[in-house]
Amino acid sequence: MNDPCGIYLNLFLFSVGGVHFAVDAEQALGMTPYAGETEEDLFWFHEELGFGNRAVTYRTPTIVTIRMPESRPYRVIIDSLEDISEFSRHDIRLFPDLLEPRTLRNGMWGILVKDDRMILLVDFKRLLRGRTAVAALGEVAKHENM
């Protein structure tokens, strides 16, 4: 669709553990079916997002390679890739104030409602940036305690 105002986002829709997610298609370099690889730079989505003790079963795992500007690409395994859809930015809702500090740190920045279900928008770059910041703070604290 012609998008002169840039108000539309192309999103990959997928679900993991029964929770619906979407990621900006511009972040993805490519997708390949997961075939049991065990490389150290390959991450499971539920571990990255903080599913905790919740049991998660992957039905059709897929590796998404995320474009990272200043480092090697980030590869994460997602599940049940459903669709690539166009959404208006105006349809994106904010997380409630109470939850937003935590969800933003974990890469979740907005919500879409489609067919009565909530879709959580994930920004992998934000997730990695948050993690880097936390790691840096940890390093500072460690040096201060020495």
Added chain:
Amino acid sequence: MEISTGQLKSELILEELKRRKHTKEIVDVEEERVKVVIFACGENRYAFYGTDIREILPSFEISWVPCLPDYLPGLINVRGDIESVIDIRHFLGEEKCSHGKPLIAMAVRGAFQSGILIDSIKDVVDIPLRTIQPPLTTLNGAARDLVIGEIEYGGEIVSLLDIEKLAAKISL
């Protein structure tokens, strides 16, 4: 019928009624009252100030969100508005009730706004402000940090909870 003073009995009764009404109005004006919402949670009854509760919602589908603590079970869609939900049982030390579907009390105070899971609504009553007693000094357990006072309802002591204290407990 006429009384000896010449006043009609009906006039006397009317005067008495008006005097009583006037007295009642004075009492109503002088006695400050507050609305409280009494609800059940686990094995006990608690109350919120009515001004803090915008509405009571029937059982909603709660969309779980990763990375949140257990006392934040997720999100609800209230007529297009996405709201958080707090499981207050965590802060009250109550067990999860097995019977019936929980309700959601939409709480609003200042910048704080969230749904709060409760088991059922018992009553919404106006009570004189003076009947709210300070929290029992012997009050123990997890609920102590949220209690702002005690009220009597149906022969039971009900803990009045402070939404602000609940909000302060949630630090993400």
